[in-house]
Amino acid sequence: MPPLDSTTTQLIVWAAIGYLMGSIPFGMLVARLMGLGNLRKIGSGNIGATNVLRTGNKAAAALTLLFDAGKGALAVLLARAVAGENAAQIAALAAFVGHCYPVWLGFKGGKGVATFLGLWLALDWRVGIACCLTWLVAAAIWRISSIGALAAAALSTIWITLLTNGATFALGAMLTLLIYWRHRENIARIKAGTEPKIGKS
Numbered sequence: 747m748p749p750l751d752s753t754t755t756q757l758i759v760w761a762a763i764g765y766l767m768g769s770i771p772f773g774m775l776v777a778r779l780m781g782l783g784n785l786r787k788i789g790s791g792n793i794g795a796t797n798v799l800r801t802g803n804k805a806a807a808a809l810t811l812l813f814d815a816g817k818g819a820l821a822v823l824l825a826r827a828v829a830g831e832n833a834a835q836i837a838a839l840a841a842f843v844g845h846c847y848p849v850w851l852g853f854k855g856g857k858g859v860a861t862f863l864g865l866w867l868a869l870d871w872r873v874g875i876a877c878c879l880t881w882l883v884a885a886a887i888w889r890i891s892s893i894g895a896l897a898a899a900a901l902s903t904i905w906i907t908l909l910t911n912g913a914t915f916a917l918g919a920m921l922t923l924l925i926y927w928r929h930r931e932n933i934a935r936i937k938a939g940t941e942p943k944i945g946k947s
Contacts, residue, residue, distance in 0.1 A: 764837030768844025772813035815864030822868035
């Protein structure tokens, strides 16, 4: 087996760093620090901001949203500053995977929506803002967080095509597929009309 060159080694390092940053379960940490209990035993059992909101604590949900988005953004910004754009994209994908499949929680993590939005804001603010606005509009219309997430993911590659030179299109497509895979149970509930609305305890 030939030795790895320095560029490949850098990408592997940033994939590992991105994964570790993404795998920090801020929802569970915030819930425990604020005395809200074990998120695994609340609502859907998910570790993200939407499930934290089901505790009735809006401040905890907002903090979880901020931290989960921030870890994706920080992974991208650090990788870009040290190793360039390819490393930034690798770190972005790894951070998303880390959130969804954290080793600390038996690879059972969140849906990745906040991390998805955070990493896009860092990769390209135009795409990030477009995705955030898409989520807000869809969630406001249907009052269902997962519909906002699915809409933001579905339209992200369109925003990439319209607003950028397309260098992140492959990453966008992979993230969209992962978002839909992580939301497969939500999609089934949406079809059945049983998906809970935002703020429902």
